[in-house]
Amino acid sequence: MTHEIAVIPGDGIGQEVTPAAVEVLEAIDAVDFDFVEGEAGDAVKAETGEALPEETRELAADADATLFGAAGETAADVILPLRQVVGSFANVRPARSYPGLDAVQPDTDIVFIRENTEGVYKGIESEISDGVTTCTRVITEDASEKIAEYGFSYAKQNGYDDVTIAHKANVMRTTDGLFLDAASAVGEDRDASYDTALMDALAMHLVMNPQDYGVVICPNLAGDMLSDLAAGLVGGLGLLPSANIGEENALFEPVHGSAPDIAGEGIANPSAMILSAAMLLDHLGYDEQGDAVRTAVESVLDSGPRTPDLGGDASTEDVTAAVIEEL
Amino acid sequence: MTHEIAVIPGDGIGQEVTPAAVEVLEAIDAVDFDFVEGEAGDAVKAETGEALPEETRELAADADATLFGAAGETAADVILPLRQVVGSFANVRPARSYPGLDAVQPDTDIVFIRENTEGVYKGIESEISDGVTTCTRVITEDASEKIAEYGFSYAKQNGYDDVTIAHKANVMRTTDGLFLDAASAVGEDRDASYDTALMDALAMHLVMNPQDYGVVICPNLAGDMLSDLAAGLVGGLGLLPSANIGEENALFEPVHGSAPDIAGEGIANPSAMILSAAMLLDHLGYDEQGDAVRTAVESVLDSGPRTPDLGGDASTEDVTAAVIEEL
Ligand SMILES: CC(C)[C@H](C(=O)O)[C@@H](O)C(=O)O
Ligand SMILES: CC(C)[C@H](C(=O)O)[C@@H](O)C(=O)O
Numbered sequence: 001m002t003h004e005i006a007v008i009p010g011d012g013i014g015q016e017v018t019p020a021a022v023e024v025l026e027a028i029d030a031v032d033f034d035f036v037e038g039e040a041g042d043a044v045k046a047e048t049g050e051a052l053p054e055e056t057r058e059l060a061a062d063a064d065a066t067l068f069g070a071a072g073e074t075a076a077d078v079i080l081p082l083r084q085v086v087g088s089f090a091n092v093r094p095a096r097s098y099p100g101l102d103a104v105q106p107d108t109d110i111v112f113i114r115e116n117t118e119g120v121y122k123g124i125e126s127e128i129s130d131g132v133t134t135c136t137r138v139i140t141e142d143a144s145e146k147i148a149e150y151g152f153s154y155a156k157q158n159g160y161d162d163v164t165i166a167h168k169a170n171v172m173r174t175t176d177g178l179f180l181d182a183a184s185a186v187g188e189d190r191d192a193s194y195d196t197a198l199m200d201a202l203a204m205h206l207v208m209n210p211q212d213y214g215v216v217i218c219p220n221l222a223g224d225m226l227s228d229l230a231a232g233l234v235g236g237l238g239l240l241p242s243a244n245i246g247e248e249n250a251l252f253e254p255v256h257g258s259a260p261d262i263a264g265e266g267i268a269n270p271s272a273m274i275l276s277a278a279m280l281l282d283h284l285g286y287d288e289q290g291d292a293v294r295t296a297v298e299s300v301l302d303s304g305p306r307t308p309d310l311g312g313d314a315s316t317e318d319v320t321a322a323v324i325e326e327l
Numbered sequence: 328m329t330h331e332i333a334v335i336p337g338d339g340i341g342q343e344v345t346p347a348a349v350e351v352l353e354a355i356d357a358v359d360f361d362f363v364e365g366e367a368g369d370a371v372k373a374e375t376g377e378a379l380p381e382e383t384r385e386l387a388a389d390a391d392a393t394l395f396g397a398a399g400e401t402a403a404d405v406i407l408p409l410r411q412v413v414g415s416f417a418n419v420r421p422a423r424s425y426p427g428l429d430a431v432q433p434d435t436d437i438v439f440i441r442e443n444t445e446g447v448y449k450g451i452e453s454e455i456s457d458g459v460t461t462c463t464r465v466i467t468e469d470a471s472e473k474i475a476e477y478g479f480s481y482a483k484q485n486g487y488d489d490v491t492i493a494h495k496a497n498v499m500r501t502t503d504g505l506f507l508d509a510a511s512a513v514g515e516d517r518d519a520s521y522d523t524a525l526m527d528a529l530a531m532h533l534v535m536n537p538q539d540y541g542v543v544i545c546p547n548l549a550g551d552m553l554s555d556l557a558a559g560l561v562g563g564l565g566l567l568p569s570a571n572i573g574e575e576n577a578l579f580e581p582v583h584g585s586a587p588d589i590a591g592e593g594i595a596n597p598s599a600m601i602l603s604a605a606m607l608l609d610h611l612g613y614d615e616q617g618d619a620v621r622t623a624v625e626s627v628l629d630s631g632p633r634t635p636d637l638g639g640d641a642s643t644e645d646v647t648a649a650v651i652e653e654l
C-alpha cells in the first residue's frame with residue numbers, strides 16, 4: 001500500500017535534517033511512500049507574507065502522515081496551526097539517554113504525553129485595559145480524558161510500568177483539578193497503577209531521579225517545559241523526536257528548532273529527525289521497520305560518526321549514510 | 328532597635344526547622360528580636376476549620392518580618408494569602424550548590440526572581456459549562472515592571488552579571504509579550520545587559536549549563552517550576568531558602584514542604600530554614616549577620632554533621648547546634 005507523506009522541511013537545519021530522514025525512509029524496502037513537499041516558515045513568509053501557505057495546510061491535511069523539520073521566528077505560526085490541521089490531540093515526546101553519550105542523567109527513559117489542543121495554547125488573550133492583559137487557559141473534561149486514555153494505553157503497549165499525572169491543582173483548582181480528576185478516573189477505570197505529581201515538585205524529581213519515571217501525562221504547557229527539561233537530562237534537543245497524533249492523521253517533528261547558528265553548514269545532527277521518522281513508521285503500522293531505524297540510530301550514536309553537537313566532526317550526510325548502512 | 332518577628336511553624340517538619348532558625352537568630356548578639364508565634368496549616372484547620380486564622384494574618388501583617396515553616400495539605404490556603412498579607416511582590420529563590428555535597432550540577436549559583444502577585448495565581452477560575460473550565464491568567468505592565476526593577480537591582484547589588492528574562496511570548500503573545508516588553512524596557516532604561524529566554528528552552532539550558540545563569544526574572548508559575556528544577560540541580564529542596572519581599576514587610580520560608588514522611592523524627596534538615604532566616608537578617612539591614620549565618624551553614628554543610636537527606640545521621644538539633652557553634 002502506498003502512503004502519501006507530506007514533507008515540510010521549513011527553515012534552517014530543517015532543510016538539512018528533513019531530507020536526511022526522507023533518505024532513511026526511502027532506504028526501507030518494506031514501505032512504499034510517496035513524498036510530497038510543502039513550504040512553511042520564515043523563508044516562505046518573507047516571499048509570500050504567509051508562514052503557512054494554504055497549499056501546505058492542504059498537503060498536511062490530505063497526507064497519511066507529515067514530516068516537519070523546523071521553523072525560525074515563525075515557529076508558533078507554523079507548528080500550532082499544523083498540529084490543528086492534522087487534528088492532533090496527543091504530543092508524544094520520548095526522552096531517552098543513549099549509551100556512550102554524555103548525559104546529565106544517563107539513566108533516563110521517559111515519554112511525555114502532552115495534551116496538544118488546549119490550556120494556554122487556545123490563544124484566547126486580551127488587553128483588558130491599558131497595561132492589563134489576560135490569557136484564558138481552557139481545560140475540558142473531554143480533552144483531559146482523551147489524553148489520559150492515550151497515555152495509559154501508550155504505557156501499556158510500550159511496557160512502561162510507571163505512569164505519572166502532572167498537574168498544578170493546588171493552585172489551579174478548577175482547571176487542573178478537572179485535568180487531575182479526569183485523568184485519574186481513567187487510571188481507576190483501567191485498574192492501572194499511577195501516581196500524581198505537582199508539576200513543580202515533579203520538575204525537581206525528574207532532575208534528581210529520572211529513573212523513577214516512565215510515562216508522564218501532562219497539560220499542554222507543563223508538557224512543553226517538562227519535556228525540554230528532560231531533553232537537558234539526556235544531552236540536548238538534538239536527540240529528541242516527537243509525534244503529534246490525531247485520530248486519522250499525524251505529524252512528526254524533532255523537538256529542536258531551526259538552529260540558525262549552524263544552519264547551512266551541513267553539520268546538524270539528523271538523529272532527532274530520523275527518530276521522528278521512526279515514530280512515523282510505527283504510526284503507519286510498520287513497527288518492525290520503526291524498531292530497525294531506532295536500532296540503527298542507536299548503533300550509530302554508540303559507535304558511528306558523530307556531529308559536532310555530540311563532540312564529533314561528522315556531517316549530517318555522514319551520519320545519515322551510517323544509519324542507512326546499519327539498516 | 329527591637330524588631331517584631333512573626334513565627335509560623337505550620338505543619339510537619341515546619342515544627343522542627345522553624346524553632347531551629349529561631350535558635351540561630353537568638354544566638355546573634357547584634358540583633359534584638361521579639362518573636363511572636365502564630366498558628367497555620369492542617370493542624371489548626373482540623374481544630375478550628377481555618378488553615379489561616381485571622382490572628383495569624385494580623386500577626387504577619389503587623390510584624391517587621393515573618394518566618395514561615397511549612398504547611399501540609401493546606402499549603403496553598405496558607406502561603407498564598409500570607410504572601411498577600413505581607414504585600415509581597417517578589418519571591419526571591421536562590422539555588423546554589425555547596426562544596427562537598429552531591430549535586431547533579433555542582434556549579435550552580437542562580438537566583439530566581441519570581442513575580443509573586445499575578446499570572447494564574449490570581450485565582451480566577453470558572454466552570455464555563457459542564458466539563459469546560461477556564462483559568463484567567465493576568466499579566467500587568469505595573470507588576471512586570473516592578474519585578475524587573477527588583478530583579479535588575481538585585482543582580483547589581485549581589486554581583487550577578489547574567490540577567491535572564493524568562494517568558495513564553497511566542498505562545499502567550501499578549502500576556503507574556505507584555506511581561507517581556509516591560510521587563511526588557513527596564514533593562515534598556517538601566518543600560519543593563521540581559522538575555523531573554525523562552526522558558527521551555529531555558530528549562531533545558533538550566534539543566535545542561537546552569538553555570539551560564541545568574542539572576543532569572545520570571546512570571547509567577549514559570550518561577551515556581553524553574554526554581555524547583557534548580558533545586559533538583561543542587562541536591563533537593565532541603566537547601567533552598569526563599570524570601571517573599573513586600574514594600575514594607577516580608578516573609579521568609581524554605582522552598583520545601585512539610586515532609587510528612589519524616590515529620591516528628593527530629594531529623595529534618597534545618598539548612599533551608601536557617602538560610603531563610605539569613606535572608607531575613609539581610610532584609611532588616613543586618614547584612615553582616617546574614618553573611619555570618621550563611622558562612623556558618625556552608626561550613627557545617629561542608630564538614631559538620633549532616634541529616635539523613637544528605638547521607639548523614641545527625642539530627643536537626645545537631646546541625647543547628649553546629650551552626651550556632653560556627654557563628
Ligand atoms: C514553537 C512553540 C510554539 C512550540 C510549543 O510551545 O509547543 C515548541 O516549543 C514545541 O514544544 O514544539
Ligand atoms: C504551595 C504552593 C501554592 C506554592 C506555589 O505554587 O507558589 C509552592 O509550590 C511554592 O513554590 O511556594
